[in-house]
Amino acid sequence: MPNEERKIVLPSQILGDIRSNKAGRGTFIENGKIISEKLGILNANSSYINVLSFKGRYGPTVDDFIIGIVEEALSAGWLVDINAPSPAFLHVNEVPWDIEFGDTEKYLNRGDCIMAKVSQIDESKKFQITLKDRNLYKIKGGHIIEVEPSRVPRIIGKKGSMIALIKKYIRCRIFVGQNGRIWVDGDTESIERVLQTIYKIESEAITYGLTNRIEELLKKDAKDVR
C-alpha cells in the first residue's frame, strides 16, 4: 500500500459500476453507477468502494466508545452531546448507580463529561448510550480536546500502536473517543506534550510513515521511557 496514490474524490464523482464493485460507505447508486456522496479519499482495495471523508460530524456506530458532555438532566435520564447530528439519550437504567425517580441531577448534571458506549441506534437515528461496561465512568479532572472524528483511527493507530507509543514516552492517561473527543490526564507538562503530539498526528493524518516520525519526535525529548 505505501507510495500508492491516495485519490481525492468529490461529491457526484462516478467511482465505478455496480456490476463489478459494491457500493460501500460514502457512496450511493444511481442508474447502475456508484457515485461518491461526499468529499474524501477513495478506498477501493476490496470489492467495496468506500469514500472516507476528511471532515464531517461523527456518525455513531453501536459499541463505539465515546466521550459525551451532559446537556440536560431529565427525570428518566440525560441528554448527552456526543458530537453527532443529534444528542444521545442516557437512560437511568444504563448507569451503574441506583437512582430514585427524579434524582438524576444529583449524579450527572449539565456540563459533566462521561466516557460511554453507544448501545443502541434505532431506524430514526435516535442514539442510546450506556455507562454499563468496564472502564466507563464520569470524568473527573484531566483535559478534553476535540479533533476531526475522521482522524481518530490514525490517532489510535493500528491495534492502538500510536496510543501505545505516546504512553510509552510520556507518563499520562489517554482515552480516545470514537467521536473525536480525547481525554488526557497527567501533570501539566505531560498534557501539553501529548496535545502537541496529537495535533501533529491530526494535521499529518493522511501522510505515510507517520508512526515512525512520531516515534522519533517523542524519543528526542523523552525523559523516562517505560
Added chain:
Amino acid sequence: MELDIKLIDDNGKRLDGRSAEELRKIKIEAGVLHRADGSCYLEWGGNKVLAAVYGPREAIPRHTQNPLRAIVNARYNMAAFSVEDRKRPGPDRRSREISKVISEALEKIILTEQFPRSAIDVNIEVLDAEAGTRCAGLTAAGVALADAGIPMNDIPVACAAGKIAGQIVIDLGKEEDNFGDADLPVAISPRTDEILLLQMDGHLTVEEFNKALDLAIKGCHVASEIQKKAILDKYQSVKEAE
C-alpha cells in the same frame, strides 16, 4: 425610462468588454473560516461572497425538527457596505425570499434523510455586490457544503442569463441588470442538469427564454469546473503539506 447607455457596442462587445457568451472572472477559495464546519470565499466579477456551513446539528427550536430528514436553513444576507447607498441591515423582503429559494435548492441535493431531526445551517454573506449575488451565493454555498463533508447528490452551481439591448447574454453585470430587459438566474445540479432554482425578472418570449436557459446552464457548467478545482486545490495542498 429613456436610456443613454449603449449596453452592446457596434463590435458586439458589452460594457465591460465581454462577448455575449462570456462569464465574468470567477475566483473560489475553499475552507477559509476556522470555526465553521465548511466555508468558501468566492469572487464573481465584482461580487464578493463568503459562505459558511454548520452542522448537521440538532435543530432548534425543537418544533422545527423533521423526524424523517434534516432541515436546511440558508441565510442570505447583504452587508451594509455591499452596495453604493448603505443597505439597511437586517432581513428584508428580498433577502428573505432569496434565503428561502436557496434553502429549497440546497434541500434537493443534500442527502437530508441521513440526518433526521437535525439542521444544516448555511450562511451566505454578501460583502460586495455587483448583480447576480444569489447565483454567486449559491455557488459559494455548494463549495462550502462539500468542504463541510456533507453528503450530497451533487455540488450545486448557479449562473444567470438575461436580455440586454434585445440580445440574449450570459451573466449580467450591474448596468446590464439595471437597464436590461430581463434576468434569469438558474441553479442546476451539473451531473444531471436538473434545475434547482429558476427565477425570472422582466419579459422574454418562449424562444428567448429557451435560449437564455440553455446559455445559463452552459455557464453553470463552466462555474462548476472552477468549483471542483477550488475544492481539489485546497485538499491537494493539505495532502502535500508534510
